[in-house]
Amino acid sequence: MVKYVVSPEEILETLEMLRSQKLDIRTITMGISLRDCTGTSAEEVGGKLYDKITGVASRLVQVGEDIEREYGIPIINKRISVTPLALVADSLSPREMVKVGSYLDRAAREVGVNFIGGFSALVHKGYTRGDLALINAIPETLAGTERVCASVNVGTTKAGINMDAVSLLGQIIKQTAELTAAEDGIGCAKLVVFCNAPEDNPFMAGAFHGVGEPEVTINIGISGPGVVLNVVKQHPEADLGTLSNLIKNTAFKITRMGELVGRVASQRLGVDFGIVDLSLAPTPAVGDSVAEILEAMGLERCGTHGTTAALALLNDAVKKGGAMASSYVGGLSGAFIPVSEDNGMIEAVEAGSLTLDKLEAMTSVCSVGLDMIALPGDTPAETIAAIIADEAAIGLINCKTTAVRIIPAPGKQEGDWIEFGGLLGRAPVMKVNRFASHDFVRRGGRIPAPIQALTN
Amino acid sequence: MVGEEGHRLIITVVGHDRVGIIAGISGILAAANVNILDISQTILQGFFTMVMVVDSKASTVELAELKELLVKKGEELGLVVNVQHEDVFRFMHRI
Numbered sequence: 236m237v238k239y240v241v242s243p244e245e246i247l248e249t250l251e252m253l254r255s256q257k258l259d260i261r262t263i264t265m266g267i268s269l270r271d272c273t274g275t276s277a278e279e280v281g282g283k284l285y286d287k288i289t290g291v292a293s294r295l296v297q298v299g300e301d302i303e304r305e306y307g308i309p310i311i312n313k314r315i316s317v318t319p320l321a322l323v324a325d326s327l328s329p330r331e332m333v334k335v336g337s338y339l340d341r342a343a344r345e346v347g348v349n350f351i352g353g354f355s356a357l358v359h360k361g362y363t364r365g366d367l368a369l370i371n372a373i374p375e376t377l378a379g380t381e382r383v384c385a386s387v388n389v390g391t392t393k394a395g396i397n398m399d400a401v402s403l404l405g406q407i408i409k410q411t412a413e414l415t416a417a418e419d420g421i422g423c424a425k426l427v428v429f430c431n432a433p434e435d436n437p438f439m440a441g442a443f444h445g446v447g448e449p450e451v452t453i454n455i456g457i458s459g460p461g462v463v464l465n466v467v468k469q470h471p472e473a474d475l476g477t478l479s480n481l482i483k484n485t486a487f488k489i490t491r492m493g494e495l496v497g498r499v500a501s502q503r504l505g506v507d508f509g510i511v512d513l514s515l516a517p518t519p520a521v522g523d524s525v526a527e528i529l530e531a532m533g534l535e536r537c538g539t540h541g542t543t544a545a546l547a548l549l550n551d552a553v554k555k556g557g558a559m560a561s562s563y564v565g566g567l568s569g570a571f572i573p574v575s576e577d578n579g580m581i582e583a584v585e586a587g588s589l590t591l592d593k594l595e596a597m598t599s600v601c602s603v604g605l606d607m608i609a610l611p612g613d614t615p616a617e618t619i620a621a622i623i624a625d626e627a628a629i630g631l632i633n634c635k636t637t638a639v640r641i642i643p644a645p646g647k648q649e650g651d652w653i654e655f656g657g658l659l660g661r662a663p664v665m666k667v668n669r670f671a672s673h674d675f676v677r678r679g680g681r682i683p684a685p686i687q688a689l690t691n
Numbered sequence: 692m693v694g695e696e697g698h699r700l701i702i703t704v705v706g707h708d709r710v711g712i713i714a715g716i717s718g719i720l721a722a723a724n725v726n727i728l729d730i731s732q733t734i735l736q737g738f739f740t741m742v743m744v745v746d747s748k749a750s751t752v753e754l755a756e757l758k759e760l761l762v763k764k765g766e767e768l769g770l771v772v773n774v775q776h777e778d779v780f781r782f783m784h785r786i
Binding site for chain 2: 240241242243245246248249250304305306307308488491492494495499
């Protein structure tokens with residue numbers, strides 16, 4: 236008689252997580268180096284990267300779907316990240332960069348992935364010509380392509396913050412919104428501005444394949460707010476230490492799924508297994524919300540006093556449990572708090588409980604930043620730049636990743652709604668501080684690396 | 692070790708108890724030359740629950756097809772049938 240490997244109760248617990256608590260693998264992201272795709276024209280670079288991506292990733296979607304079927308674990312997205320394109324196409328003009336972007340889009344469509352990340356530049360200390368060309372090509376690229384995602388790293392704890400780039404990106408975000416005005420500025424949902432960007436992040440829109448990465452790698456983004464919500468709801472009387480432990484145990488189990496999928500996928504594809512990103516990634520579905528977890532912990536509404544503390548506990552417990560479950564942890568690894576992609580966050584904004592300022596405070600204790608937030612269309616570029624600077628400063632001083640993905644929705648005012656649909660969701664336009672930051676932003680230059688950088 | 696070489700599947704059947712559940716499921720398995728290693732039945736949260744561990748090494752049909760046949764049989768009997776690789780459970784609950 237063969238003994239059970241696990242007990243029937245444990246089998247049913249797993250089934251329950253998968254069936255009713257929306258446990259899934261959010262993304263299998265294949266990182267591909269494009270460092271061998273350099274050239275002197277858009278056609279040369281584009282042709283090379285198209286051939287490489289469509290060759291290397293030809294089986295990605297099929298393998299993902301096979302694993303999903305055999306193991307019964309939903310895998311929501313199959314995606315690709317590539318070497319920051321500014322490095323690959325450094326000699327090209329903005330016009331040519333836009334063309335290269337269209338090759339990326341076509342390659343993504345050909346292999347069947349819904350997003351490809353890496354229309355990116357790392358400019359934390361300054362620009363090369365190619366960096367500047369790429370940044371200036373972002374609005375047209377995001378307006379003219381469907382699947383390309385862009386990101387720019389404007390600061391690191393080691394280098395400080397490039398405020399010239401921050402200022403420029405305020406304008407780039409405005410231009411991107413205007414070029415995609417017909418769809419409420421959806422282009423901005425595909426653009427992330429980072430401080431301390433990770434090189435192995437599997438999540439869009441900020442994924443790129445860093446320069447220290449191997450030729451090809453598989454990174455996994457897990458999910459599971461619903462599973463954590465369930466365990467928190469089941470223990471209304473637990474004190475916070477006990478609750479932390481319960482969340483840790485749950486995070487461990489969720490992460491093991493990511494570890495399994497990552498190992499199997501990399502083995503079948505014959506590529507290195509990179510990392511599991513220990514993130515709680517919400518979706519607009521009811522019960523799949525980080526805000527609802529915070530509320531289940533005892534807050535009347537997400538955003539009220541106590542929210543930052545509750546989020547800090549949640550984020551830490553997820554990391555502690557997850558770190559034990561995976562051989563390699565990386566990426567962003569933390570709870571995400573995107574507004575438009577989290578039904579509880581949307582409701583908290585609507586109820587007047589959650590504000591932009593509170594969200595900023597929350598980003599100092601979790602991953603990753605001001606994410607998927609709609610702002611009035613007339614928000615000045617300098618104010619957007621100042622929002623980016625604030626967020627980057629939090630990352631800079633706390634040696635963590637922070638990011639900004641905001642949408643100044645053309646023609647919309649506070650209280651209006653933007654609608655993207657699907658995983659990107661919908662969001663109420665939030666209030667922005669009306670006092671000007673112009674003169675501060677226009678000073679430009681670099682905010683020096685903080686004393687925390689001097690660790691040697 | 693990843694269970695890529697492993698052929699053990701876990702079949703779970705959840706619903707209301709009735710005549711013919713084991714016969715229905717095991718008939719399909721026998722026809723596909725899938726060996727049953729263990730069966731357990733229990734009532735969990737008010738539902739009849741059957742868990743089967745099977746070895747699909749010598750299976751004459753592809754996993755996807757086997758799964759479809761079992762899920763269809765489950766629907767006929769008013770039951771929810773899941774077929775998953777054993778590693779899903781082993782990975783989550785054992786180190």
